[in-house]
Amino acid sequence: MSLGQQLAPHLPFLRRYARALTGSQAQGDKYVRATLEAIVAAPDQFPRDVDPRLGLYRMFQGIWNSANYDETEGRAEPGEGNEAVARARLARMTPLSRQALLLTAMEGFTPEDAAYLIEVDTTEVESLVAEALAEIEKQTRARVLIIEDEPIIAMDIETIVRDLGHEVTGVAVTRDEAVALAMEDRPGLVLADIQLADDSSGIDAVKDILAEFNVPVIFITAFPERLLTGERPEPTFLITKPFQRSTVKAAISQALFFDQSTVPAEAA
Structure with missing residues (x-):
């Protein structure tokens, strides 16, 4: 089975995660497209030592982290509307906490898998999730x-x-x-x-x-x-x-x- 065939069943759920993470269908789908383009351009970079779904999300996380690093460094266009609102809130909350919450609660990854995806120790995942819930619930x-x-x-x-x-x-x-x-x-x-x-x-x-x-x-x-x-x-x-x-x-x-x-x- 080709890599594309292995990844196809997982794409709808990656779209769900991307849209929830960005708060936008257009923005979420843009990150998914960038992920697929990166896999096509360099298939040898795809993690082969893990489950295909885990590897797909790991590739996505790399794209997401790179894009948000550029924003932090001031190399992205300023956001408007919902994205600007999100940035105001992100100033008071660690982005990793949101990712840990969505990966475990919405996407069903284990704490171990979530730790692999966001590149932290497994012991940190529970505290990140608790931090995200506490901060978001306090704000909304x-x-x-x-x-x-x-x-x-x-x-x-x-x-x-x-x-x-x-x-x-x-x-x-x-x-x-x-x-x-x-x-x-x-x-x-x-x-x-x-x-x-x-x-x-x-x-x-x-x-x-x-x-x-x-x-x-x-x-x-x-x-x-x-x-x-x-x-x-x-x-x-x-x-x-x-x-x-x-x-x-x-x-x-x-x-x-x-x-x-x-x-x-x-x-x-």
């Missing part, structure tokens, strides 16, 4: 609309949201109900399942909401690869079903991290 509070038709899952998500210190504005089970709740009490974050109770679409509900006002959205789906092809406008933040509580926490924190409405006054 929001009012959250949950769009989910399975009662047990909705209840679980609601508990996670409240445990993070956020307020739940409502739980909708259909497209129409979701839009009505959003218009009645505008949320600062939306968590949306894809398939809803009356065979309506959570994607359509979100489109209707976004037509009225901007709000960060996290989609929940059992088939994330279907929404992560890189070929059309797609969600920036995705949670895969079945999910772990830590995954939901990481996704919420990261989505709010890039939301301009949650910037503390001193960071604006």
